[in-house]
Amino acid sequence: MSEQLSFVSPTANSPWGTYLSQVDRVVPYLGPLARWVETLKRPKRALIVDVPIEMDDGTIAHFEGYRVQHNMSRGPGKGGIRFHPDVTLEEVMALSAWMTIKTAAVNLPYGGAKGGIRVDPKKLSPQELEKVTRRYTSEIGIIIGPHTDIPAPDVNTNAQIMAWMMDTYSMNVGGTATGVVTGKPLHLGGSLGRVKATGRGVFVTGREAARRLGMDLRGARIAVQGFGNVGSVAAELFAEAGAKIVAVQDHTGTIVNSNGLDLAKLVPISRTDGVVGFKAGGDIVPNEDFWNTPCDILIPAALEGQLTAERAQKTTAKLVLEGANGPTVPQADDILAERGVLVVPDVICNAGGVTVSYFEWVQDFSSFFWDEDEINVRLDRIMMNALNHIWDTADKHKITLRTATYAVACERILMARQERGLYP
Ligand code: GLU
Numbered sequence: 001m002s003e004q005l006s007f008v009s010p011t012a013n014s015p016w017g018t019y020l021s022q023v024d025r026v027v028p029y030l031g032p033l034a035r036w037v038e039t040l041k042r043p044k045r046a047l048i049v050d051v052p053i054e055m056d057d058g059t060i061a062h063f064e065g066y067r068v069q070h071n072m073s074r075g076p077g078k079g080g081i082r083f084h085p086d087v088t089l090e091e092v093m094a095l096s097a098w099m100t101i102k103t104a105a106v107n108l109p110y111g112g113a114k115g116g117i118r119v120d121p122k123k124l125s126p127q128e129l130e131k132v133t134r135r136y137t138s139e140i141g142i143i144i145g146p147h148t149d150i151p152a153p154d155v156n157t158n159a160q161i162m163a164w165m166m167d168t169y170s171m172n173v174g175g176t177a178t179g180v181v182t183g184k185p186l187h188l189g190g191s192l193g194r195v196k197a198t199g200r201g202v203f204v205t206g207r208e209a210a211r212r213l214g215m216d217l218r219g220a221r222i223a224v225q226g227f228g229n230v231g232s233v234a235a236e237l238f239a240e241a242g243a244k245i246v247a248v249q250d251h252t253g254t255i256v257n258s259n260g261l262d263l264a265k266l267v268p269i270s271r272t273d274g275v276v277g278f279k280a281g282g283d284i285v286p287n288e289d290f291w292n293t294p295c296d297i298l299i300p301a302a303l304e305g306q307l308t309a310e311r312a313q314k315t316t317a318k319l320v321l322e323g324a325n326g327p328t329v330p331q332a333d334d335i336l337a338e339r340g341v342l343v344v345p346d347v348i349c350n351a352g353g354v355t356v357s358y359f360e361w362v363q364d365f366s367s368f369f370w371d372e373d374e375i376n377v378r379l380d381r382i383m384m385n386a387l388n389h390i391w392d393t394a395d396k397h398k399i400t401l402r403t404a405t406y407a408v409a410c411e412r413i414l415m416a417r418q419e420r421g422l423y424p
Contacts, residue, residue, distance in 0.1 A: 002038050007046075008090045013329040015094030015304045021330045026406035029397055033414040040100070040410065043093050044111075045069040049139035051117060053131040063132060067115040067140040069149055070096035073416040076147055077113030078103055078354060080154025080183075081161070083132075087116035091304070095154075098325050099354070102347040104409035106386045108358045113149050115140060121156050133161050137168040144169065146179035146365075152357050153183040155228075155303070159195070163188055179364040182357035191360035193375040194353075198323070199233025200376065201352015202299065204383045205344050206234070206321045207241065212391065213319060213342060215296060218242035221258075223295040223317070225249045226302030227270050230323040230350065232263075234299055239263050247293040249302075250275045254290045257282035291315055300327035301350075307332045315341070322346035337400050345402035347409065348387055355382050 010017035020041060027034050051063040066089055069077040079099035082092070092114050100112025117136055121129055143149055153162060162184045169180045178189030186192065193200075210217055220243040224231045227250040235245045244260030252274025255261065262281050269277040276284050285293075291311040298315055300306050301323030307315075312332035320336065320343040322328065328336070328343065336343055356379055363369050394404035 002041075005042055008093065010090065012331070013305055013308070014090060015326050016090045016097075018305070018326055018330055019094045019097045022402065022406060023410070025403050026410050029399070029403070029407040030410060030414065033411060033418065036414040036417050037410070039073075039417055040071065040097070040413065043068050043070045043096060044072055045143065046089065046093065047140060047143055048089060049136065051119075051132055051136045051139065053128060053135055055128055056125050063117050063119045063136075065115070065117040065136045065139060066092045067143060067149070067151075068092045068096040068113060069143065070112040070114075071100040071413060072111035072113075072149075073413055073420060074104060075109040075111055077144075077149035078108070078110035078152070078357065079112055079114040080152045080353075081136075081157050081165075082114070082116040082154040083119055083121040083156040083161075084116065085118060085120040087118045092116045094304070095325055098347055100413060101406060101409045102351050102354060104412040105347050105390065105405050106351045106355055106382055107412065108355065110150075110354075110358070113151075114154070115151055116154075129161075130164055133164045134168045137165045138172060141169055141172050144180060146177055146361075150179065150357075150361060151181045152354070153229075159183060159185045159190060162190075179361055182360040183353075184360070189360070189364045191356055191363055191375060192370070192372040193379070194356045194360055195229065196233045197356035197375075197379060198230045198350050198353035199235075200237060200379060201355065201383050202230060202234040202301070202321050202323045202349055203237035203241075204352065204380055205349050205387050206238065206297065206299075206319070208384060208387055209319055209321070209342060209344050210297070215318065219244065220297055221246045221295040222297045222299060223247035223290065223293050224299045224301060224323075225290060225306060225327075226300070226324060227267075227275055228301070230353075231299060231301035232267050232270065234301065234321070234323055236263055236267065238297075243297070246295055247290055248275050249287060249290045252276040254285050254287050255279075255282040256285050256289075256293050258294070297321060300324050302327070305329055307336075309335055312336050312339075312341075317341060320344070322349045325350065333400070333402065343400065343402060344387075345405050348383075348390060348401070348405050351386070352379055352383060355379055
């Protein structure tokens, strides 16, 4: 009886379209809980806000902002804030839904949410960036809060932006509320290990997947797309474990070196000039060549929809680690499965960030802070337990790791939905 949503028109490979087909694939494994599945195909709440600011030159600029709370059956909403000129409501809906699946897959007591502003932050001065952040926070302030919905960093947002968000929310409620966002600076209730947590989680799940596949990380060739907080940290950890980073792509271009790129030099240069700034350390090649660079492990750690059917045909990787959210379109997923390429899906592979966000939130509430070893040991344990449970589920039903992750996560979400019952 349910009507289609009127405010989005997803296509097969668009983020929301991709998410919907991922949900459809899990229905046969949900048993009687399948009755509740429609609840996953629509967000609980979506807010669109206008963000007007006075620019440095005296003109007034307006930006469109969103906060989508996809599902809160298991706990408060949780998920990052993205600043990007291509952000749309449909994209934020998909990203919020992937947070619902992700928090359930690692069994954190959260639902899923996401936010974004349609803006290119590189074109704003620091003052303009602060104004945009504060006005946006104030606008979404009616639905966020330490017990209702907790934002965090995502693409193009960082600890400074979280500090402004925390301050703005706190000013509006009349008291310091550190637990309203995670990914904050350390002295403002942030957590040790948070900045590297997503990349570390990609490494932990990748190391375990390689072990199960019988792939030796020493000498393994790795190609990384996206060299920000996720891709560069994962690359460093794999290189420490003896792997060779043979190709890296970012918004400036693609650099390859079959003997392995020198990360100690590449990482700092990439921060200012992008990866093509390290010409001396490798060959700059056309972007499309990234996908057929010979490699054993492929880490898409940029944006959605990058691993297309055509690129899935080309890759020589045996293992794909989804550092980004939604990098693989459904058709590419099928091609990879047919070709025997193992995909560790985003909703488990990049869950390290939200896991340490959870640690941060718990530390803020108890006002008691843990040392970095404790954080990394707990992160490792949660990721390994989650991955192993998902792997066993995949083996049992002979399904991909993605469908198995959805089976585990959707069962938890829909069980909570059923036990709570429908209000009124
Ligand atoms: N933006 C990150 C993600 O996509 C982290 C979210 C969080 O820490 O709440 O998982």
